[in-house]
Amino acid sequence: xxxxxxxxxxxxxxxxxxxxxxxxxxxxxxxxxxxxxxxxxxxxxxxxxxxxxxxxxxxxxxxxxxxxxxxxxxxxxxxxxxxxxxxxxxxxxxxxxxxxxxxxxxxxxxxxxxxxxxxxxxxxxxxxxxxxxxxxxxxxxxxxxxxxxxxxxxxxxxxxxxxxxxxxxxxxxxxxxxxxxxxxxxxxxxxxxxxxxxxxxxxxxxxxxxxxxxxxxxxxxxxxxxxxxxxxxxxxxxxxxxxxxxxxxxxxxxxxxxxxxxxxxxxxxxxxxxxxxxxxxxxxxxxxxxxxxxxxxxxxxxxxxxxxxxxxxxxxxxxxxxxxxxxxxxxxxxxxxx
Amino acid sequence: xxxxxxxxxxxxxxxxxxxxxxxxxxxxxxxxxxxxxxxxxxxxxxxxxxxxxxxxxxxxxxxxxxxxxxxxxxxxxxxxxxxxxxxxxxxxxxxxxxxxxxxxxxxxxxxxxxxxxxxxxxxxxxxxxxxxxxxxxxxxxxxxxxxxxxxxxxxxxxxxxxxxxxxxxxxxxxxxxxxxxxxxxxxxxxxxxxxxxxxxxxxxxxxxxxxxxxxxxxxxxxxxxxxxxxxxxxxxxxxxxxxxxxxxxxxxxxxxxxxxxxxxxxxxxxxxxxxxxxxxxxxxxxxxxxxxxxxxxxxxxxxxxxxxxxxxxxxxxxxxxxxxxxxxxxxxxxxxxx
Numbered sequence: 001x002x003x004x005x006x007x008x009x010x011x012x013x014x015x016x017x018x019x020x021x022x023x024x025x026x027x028x029x030x031x032x033x034x035x036x037x038x039x040x041x042x043x044x045x046x047x048x049x050x051x052x053x054x055x056x057x058x059x060x061x062x063x064x065x066x067x068x069x070x071x072x073x074x075x076x077x078x079x080x081x082x083x084x085x086x087x088x089x090x091x092x093x094x095x096x097x098x099x100x101x102x103x104x105x106x107x108x109x110x111x112x113x114x115x116x117x118x119x120x121x122x123x124x125x126x127x128x129x130x131x132x133x134x135x136x137x138x139x140x141x142x143x144x145x146x147x148x149x150x151x152x153x154x155x156x157x158x159x160x161x162x163x164x165x166x167x168x169x170x171x172x173x174x175x176x177x178x179x180x181x182x183x184x185x186x187x188x189x190x191x192x193x194x195x196x197x198x199x200x201x202x203x204x205x206x207x208x209x210x211x212x213x214x215x216x217x218x219x220x221x222x223x224x225x226x227x228x229x230x231x232x233x234x235x236x237x238x239x240x241x242x243x244x245x246x247x248x249x250x251x252x253x254x255x256x257x258x259x260x261x262x263x264x265x266x267x268x269x270x271x272x273x274x275x276x277x278x279x280x281x282x283x284x285x286x287x288x289x290x291x292x293x294x295x296x297x298x299x300x301x302x303x304x305x306x307x308x309x310x311x312x313x314x315x316x317x318x319x320x321x322x323x324x325x326x327x328x329x330x331x332x333x334x335x336x337x338x
Numbered sequence: 339x340x341x342x343x344x345x346x347x348x349x350x351x352x353x354x355x356x357x358x359x360x361x362x363x364x365x366x367x368x369x370x371x372x373x374x375x376x377x378x379x380x381x382x383x384x385x386x387x388x389x390x391x392x393x394x395x396x397x398x399x400x401x402x403x404x405x406x407x408x409x410x411x412x413x414x415x416x417x418x419x420x421x422x423x424x425x426x427x428x429x430x431x432x433x434x435x436x437x438x439x440x441x442x443x444x445x446x447x448x449x450x451x452x453x454x455x456x457x458x459x460x461x462x463x464x465x466x467x468x469x470x471x472x473x474x475x476x477x478x479x480x481x482x483x484x485x486x487x488x489x490x491x492x493x494x495x496x497x498x499x500x501x502x503x504x505x506x507x508x509x510x511x512x513x514x515x516x517x518x519x520x521x522x523x524x525x526x527x528x529x530x531x532x533x534x535x536x537x538x539x540x541x542x543x544x545x546x547x548x549x550x551x552x553x554x555x556x557x558x559x560x561x562x563x564x565x566x567x568x569x570x571x572x573x574x575x576x577x578x579x580x581x582x583x584x585x586x587x588x589x590x591x592x593x594x595x596x597x598x599x600x601x602x603x604x605x606x607x608x609x610x611x612x613x614x615x616x617x618x619x620x621x622x623x624x625x626x627x628x629x630x631x632x633x634x635x636x637x638x639x640x641x642x643x644x645x646x647x648x649x650x651x652x653x654x655x656x657x658x659x660x661x662x663x664x665x666x667x668x669x670x671x672x673x674x675x676x
Contacts, residue, residue, distance in 0.1 A: 150469075
């Protein structure tokens with residue numbers, strides 16, 4: 001276990017029981033009688049990442065509970081956390097189809113192990129299970145909020161697909177799309193944790209904003225890893241954004257500050273036929289023709305700003321271990337190398 | 339308008355107001371502020387088919403209402419019908435990705451007009467909108483029942499994908515998978531119409547069975563069209579099942595009753611490299627090497643049996659125009675050529 005992993009584990013230790021319950025619910029939701037289905041759900045059970053979104057639901061719930069007389073979280077909250085993780089898992093399975101990715105958390109992606117057809121279906125099945133689980137809860141808050149958010153996620157992904165090869169895209173448009181694509185679910189995790197089962201929208205606004213900001217920071221860092229990380233450390237395919245025409249923060253910044261000749265080289269790296277077959281592919285060519293470092297530095301700085309703003313919002317919470325945990329957890333978004 | 343179309347229109351005339359309201363709800367659900375999204379939702383608005391599933395919700399609702407004192411359907415029922423149609427639309431968009439289809443109801447399919455990536459995302463968006471709409475209703479019945487059914491649909495599609503090129507598949511397994519894939523949503527349409535907002539599961543069982551049986555019959559006929567129809571009449575690509583390795587009722591019947599040499603030829607028609615490029619492709623080869631007519635005849639007979647059983651269930655409903663409409667509508671499943 002890396003020092004970072006150990007630190008994360010210490011952070012979530014106070015919610016270990018809730019996380020264990022969340023994982024049971026996820027395992028039950030992945031179970032299936034049909035062998036063709038259980039083969040696949042067993043496989044994706046191995047994708048398990050840090051489960052940050054589920055942890056955010058639970059930590060936000062405890063932060064809220066600390067302000068109440070009872071002081072305990074709602075017994076359904078681990079189910080809510082499981083639903084958020086299942087929706088995330090569904091988006092991962094579909095993302096891998098969209099990206100044509102080979103690896104996901106060091107495990108073959110579903111589209112590689114089987115094919116795109118079943119990956120589409122499996123993602124649909126996970127969405128349906130998540131929605132179904134949300135309809136079994138006694139409060140409609142989770143199903144209402146999460147079905148709204150999945151619409152935002154899909155619309156964000158569609159806008160991202162429409163914006164491929166758009167090197168002129170303003171950075172604030174990139175941020176709006178990345179917030180929809182990634183920040184929205186982080187925001188819903190924090191808001192739901194804080195509000196479930198009956199908190200008002202007004203009450204949840206601060207935690208929603210906190211989640212959306214760290215989610216956007218997470219996406220900026222994720223895009224940086226695809227651009228400048230290495231596959232072994234990342235545990236997943238890298239360079240997929242360049243192959244797929246996705247122009248992310250650092251590239252947009254570099255392109256929009258480059259001279260005309262460099263711009264033409266950047267476009268070529270993304271689009272010239274035949275580059276896919278070269279060692280390192282399009283990403284290697286892109287690094288050759290353009291100094292990405294200033295763009296990467298600006299992206300890291302922007303992610304840090306977002307986390308700073310997000311942390312400021314936590315000051316309205318009462319002091320205590322849950323606030324501390326949320327505070328420290330937001331740091332992981334910046335420092336992750338996985 | 340064909341005589342059949344005119345007959346269908348006459349059938350649904352008594353629910354014309356409810357259908358118009360259903361279409362308004364669908365149009366609202368397809369609207370979007372993001373141009374990238376509205377381009378696509380405008381496009382799929384043109385897929386509009388016979389909307390049989392929505393009509394079944396409304397007719398079943400009226401059949402139930404006729405047995406009550408008030409005699410009127412719930413004002414939310416057209417929204418329920420719209421949700422069922424949106425889920426159907428989502429499955430169509432994803433099916434076209436899975437099938438690699440070029441045309442859907444004489445309009446280019448989403449994956450052809452844009453690409454597979456956006457088709458996956460658009461399907462996800464439609465599912466999310468449908469679920470979201472169901473969470474806005476005052477009864478949780480629609481969200482509970484439809485999120486259960488979408489799981490069955492996806493699991494059925496996964497089993498179908500796992501069973502590709504399985505020429506030994508027993509016909510009852512084909513029927514179980516086709517029922518999950520297609521019959522389930524017909525069943526849910528009829529059950530929801532009959533039960534919404536607060537009918538018991540017991541009350542809905544007969545209409546669910548009616549729907550599942552006519553849905554399975556519909557799928558058997560649909561598979562026959564892909565095998566023996568022509569593209570112009572069908573308004574969609576045909577021969578896709580053979581290209582895609584799907585072994586449907588008539589082929590299973592023909593194969594399982596053929597001699598060893600014919601069986602080998604059938605397998606070759608499905609699998610030999612290079613056949614995709616030939617005029618008519620694999621389907622033309624399949625028709626050459628194997629007499630499909632007895633299989634097709636048995637498939638038509640089986641579909642007629644199913645519709646007969648389904649109609650028998652309607653006898654428990656009180657006599658009247660709604661029962662007549664459901665009775666006649668079930669005939670369309672057999673006679674459709676679109």
